[in-house]
Amino acid sequence: MEPFQPYASVAVALAAGLLIGLEREQSGSVSGNDAAFLGGVRTFPLFALLGALSVLLAPAVPWLPLLSFTAVAVLAGIAWADDVKKERDRGLHTEVAALVTWLIGGLAAADVVIADFGKRAVVAAGLAVVVTFLLSSKPRLQSLGSKVSRDD
Numbered sequence: 001m002e003p004f005q006p007y008a009s010v011a012v013a014l015a016a017g018l019l020i021g022l023e024r025e026q027s028g029s030v031s032g033n034d035a036a037f038l039g040g041v042r043t044f045p046l047f048a049l050l051g052a053l054s055v056l057l058a059p060a061v062p063w064l065p066l067l068s069f070t071a072v073a074v075l076a077g078i079a080w081a082d083d084v085k086k087e088r089d090r091g092l093h094t095e096v097a098a099l100v101t102w103l104i105g106g107l108a109a110a111d112v113v114i115a116d117f118g119k120r121a122v123v124a125a126g127l128a129v130v131v132t133f134l135l136s137s138k139p140r141l142q143s144l145g146s147k148v149s150r151d152d
Contacts, residue, residue: 013105016128017048051105
């Protein structure tokens with residue numbers, strides 16, 4: 001690993017989390033309509049940062065990635081259970097996005113997965129864009145689903 005790579009990995013993770021968090025912050029399912037709020041523009045970068053730092057520290061603390069991912073999963077589960085308890089009509093998209101954000105942050109720092117930092121940064125950034133697109137495209141995707149018949 002090059003000397004600058006840990007810093008660049010953290011920067012890529014934070015940028016990915018910020019992009020996803022901005023979408024969640026602006027989403028109608030997060031702001032307004034009395035929905036539970038798992039996170040937004042501040043929390044999602046922290047999820048990504050947690051993933052990146054966990055992977056960077058894994059050589060010294062091997063159990064840290066599993067523990068931190070489990071912690072994010074528990075937080076997402078609590079948010080989902082609160083929605084169910086209060087009979088809110090929501091899906092799991094924000095909770096899953098939190099887990100994927102942690103994984104993208106971890107990937108940004110995982111030189112054992114993709115050794116070349118440039119390729120790793122492109123993959124992590126690309127995944128963040130795909131996640132953001134999927135989250136923000138709900139109305140268009142639902143509209144498409146209603147236009148396609150079973151015969152199609």
